[in-house]
Amino acid sequence: MFPTPAEADDVERAALHVAVCTTCWWMQLADDTPDEPDAGGPPATETSPTIRAHAVDLVGWLITEQLVPPGGRILELASHGNVLAGFLRERGLTDTTTIEHHSSALAAARSSGLRVVDGRLDAALAGRLAADRPFDLALDTFDLAHRRAPGDELAGIATAIGERGVAVIEVEHVLPLLEGARFDSVRHGHFAYPSLLGLRTAAQRAGLDVTAALRTSIYGGGLRVVLARRNARAIDPGVERLLAEETEAGLASVSAYDAFALRVAGAIEALRAHLVAARAAGRLVAGYGAPSRGSTLVNAARIDRQLLPFTADVSAAKHGREIPGARIPIVDPSELVRRRPDEVLILTWTIADEVVEQLRAAGLRDCQFVVPLPELRVIGT
Numbered sequence: 001m002f003p004t005p006a007e008a009d010d011v012e013r014a015a016l017h018v019a020v021c022t023t024c025w026w027m028q029l030a031d032d033t034p035d036e037p038d039a040g041g042p043p044a045t046e047t048s049p050t051i052r053a054h055a056v057d058l059v060g061w062l063i064t065e066q067l068v069p070p071g072g073r074i075l076e077l078a079s080h081g082n083v084l085a086g087f088l089r090e091r092g093l094t095d096t097t098t099i100e101h102h103s104s105a106l107a108a109a110r111s112s113g114l115r116v117v118d119g120r121l122d123a124a125l126a127g128r129l130a131a132d133r134p135f136d137l138a139l140d141t142f143d144l145a146h147r148r149a150p151g152d153e154l155a156g157i158a159t160a161i162g163e164r165g166v167a168v169i170e171v172e173h174v175l176p177l178l179e180g181a182r183f184d185s186v187r188h189g190h191f192a193y194p195s196l197l198g199l200r201t202a203a204q205r206a207g208l209d210v211t212a213a214l215r216t217s218i219y220g221g222g223l224r225v226v227l228a229r230r231n232a233r234a235i236d237p238g239v240e241r242l243l244a245e246e247t248e249a250g251l252a253s254v255s256a257y258d259a260f261a262l263r264v265a266g267a268i269e270a271l272r273a274h275l276v277a278a279r280a281a282g283r284l285v286a287g288y289g290a291p292s293r294g295s296t297l298v299n300a301a302r303i304d305r306q307l308l309p310f311t312a313d314v315s316a317a318k319h320g321r322e323i324p325g326a327r328i329p330i331v332d333p334s335e336l337v338r339r340r341p342d343e344v345l346i347l348t349w350t351i352a353d354e355v356v357e358q359l360r361a362a363g364l365r366d367c368q369f370v371v372p373l374p375e376l377r378v379i380g381t
Contacts, residue, residue, distance in 0.1 A: 001292060002321040002330060011324045016186055016296065018193065020257050026150075026198035027174050027257070029191045035148075050351045054218045058141065058170070059087045067166050067226065068093060072136035075129065075160050077121055077153070078105065078143045085114050097129060120147070121156035134162025141170040142219075145192045154206035157227065167208070167227040171199070175246055176221025178256055180374030181263035183300065184293040185220070195251050196223060196242050203227055212236040220350040220374075268301045270376045275307040278343060285370070286341040287311025288355055289348030290318050290330045297347060297372060299325040311347060312336045337363050343378075345370045352379075 003011050017030040062068050074096040076085055085096045098116045100106045109116040119125055129135075138157045147153050157167045174193045177185050185193065194202075200210045203225075211233045212226035226236075250256035278285050287294075290313040298308065305328050312333040313319070321330050336344065336359065344359065344367055346352050352371045356379055359369075369379040 001295075001324070002290060002318050003324055004321055005327075005329075008322050008324070008327050013325065014188065016188065018186055020254075021198070022254065024198050024201040025195055025252055026202065027193040027195070029186070031148075033191065034188060048348075048351055048354065050354050051218070054216070055083055055087055055141070058168075058224075059084065059091055059093075062137070062139075062168065063091060067168060068137040071095065073097075073133060075099065075121075075126075075135040075138045077138065077140040078102070078146075084139060084141060085109075086112070097135075099125070120152070121160070122152040123155040123159045126156040126159035130160050130162065134165050135160045136165050137161070138165065138167035140167070142172070144169055144194070145171055145190045148191050150192050150194075150202055151205060154202055154208060154227075158206045158208050158229065161227075161229070163229055163232060165228070166211070166233070168224065169199075169227065170216070170218070170222055170224045172219050173215060173221050173223035174198075175223075175249055175251060176215075178251070178260040179249070180220065181260065181267045182220055182373055183260075183264040183267065184297040184373065187292050187296045189292070194223065195246050196225070196239070197246050197251055199223070199225060200239075200243070204230075209233070209235060210239055213239045213242050215242070218350075264300075267373060267376070271297075271372050272301045272303065272307075274370065274376060275301075275303060275345070279307055283342040284309070284339065285343040285345055286336055286339065287328065287345045287347050288333075288336070288359065289313055289346060290315070290321075290323060291348050294347035295323050295325060298323055298328060303328070305329070308345060310335065311345075333359075333362065340364070341367055343368045343370050345372065347372075349373055 014034050018027055019030055020027040076096055076098045078100045085098050088096055098109055098114050099119060099121050100109055100116055101120050106118055138160050144150055144153055161167055171194050172185055174195045177193060196213050203210055207230050208227045209230050210225050211228050214224050216222040216224055275285055285308060287308050290311055304326055308328050310329045310331050312331050312335055314333060318330045319332055322328060346355050346369055348355060349371050356369050371377050
């Protein structure tokens with residue numbers, strides 16, 4: 001995903017086009033989008049206290065809501081480096097099977113002693129894994145977004161959990177994405193951008209009910225849903241409330257998606273104008289973070305190394321590499337302290353407060369921090 005300088009000229013370029021189905025209101029990348037590259041590197045929970053806290057809180061919530069019994073059998077679906085298995089184990093839930101298909105994450109999972117299966121969940125694989133006993137819980141945090149055909153996973157979940165089990169799925173929620181012009185969420189490998197409206201329809205096609213739904217703050221706005229076989233569990237009133245909220249926001253009409261396109265154009269021009277003005281004034285602007293969403297952000301705004309000479313990331317696996325397309329070098333965070341830029345553009349803006357706190361503590365007390373979305377803002381000294 002992040003090429004070396006020698007590889008950068010050979011990086012494939014592919015447009016990002018999103019479309020929404022006007023029948024079920026599922027938003028997804030176009031069918032001709034290339035497959036996702038293997039990003040490698042450590043999971044986000046190892047580099048971000050915010051993401052780690054979310055994972056720990058999720059496991060606690062599962063137990064508090066009694067969605068998994070003591071000693072329950074759990075199926076984890078490639079959840080951001082399979083980190084949830086470790087947090088589940090810390091809470092005494094050790095009967096976990098992980099499904100993973102990326103080679104780097106697969107090797108890491110096996111080396112950590114996890115019970116791991118190489119593949120992607122569908123009805124056939126689920127049937128083999130649940131042949132002797134269904135799973136009590138299927139757990140997917142942000143893997144569904146990586147599925148070109150999400151119905152395959154949902155059919156696998158329906159098979160895996162049997163009549164009495166449940167599934168918990170987390171996705172980036174399309175409602176705050178649209179309202180906040182969070183266009184950098186749209187990136188290669190992230191095929192689906194679900195609303196509850198769309199997710200409920202897809203689940204019903206697989207023989208599943210959405211029995212609970214709530215919004216979360218992770219990644220700028222997430223959606224957590226509980227699924228069960230049709231008519232197996234009571235449906236929480238919060239499901240209808242959130243469906244009504246989405247409908248009121250226009251998610252069941254093209255108007256919300258047209259408005260999103262206009263907000264994105266404004267956000268892109270505001271960011272570029274700020275960086276052009278900073279360069280004209282002789283101010284050094286550096287970046288922080290090299291997330292996959294950062295490639296969408298800098299390429300859409302036509303940002304190159306003249307406007308952003310480098311970006312720093314805590315992942316050593318990315319050092320010496322570049323943000324593809326823009327060819328912005330990725331360096332160790334110590335370079336920020338050494339170069340002391342006038343401004344830092346936070347590419348990992350969904351955890352901006354955490355980043356500012358960390359960089360201030362590291363010695364960057366005199367610079368300003370630029371948060372690009374949902375509206376451009378500058379955090380002063």
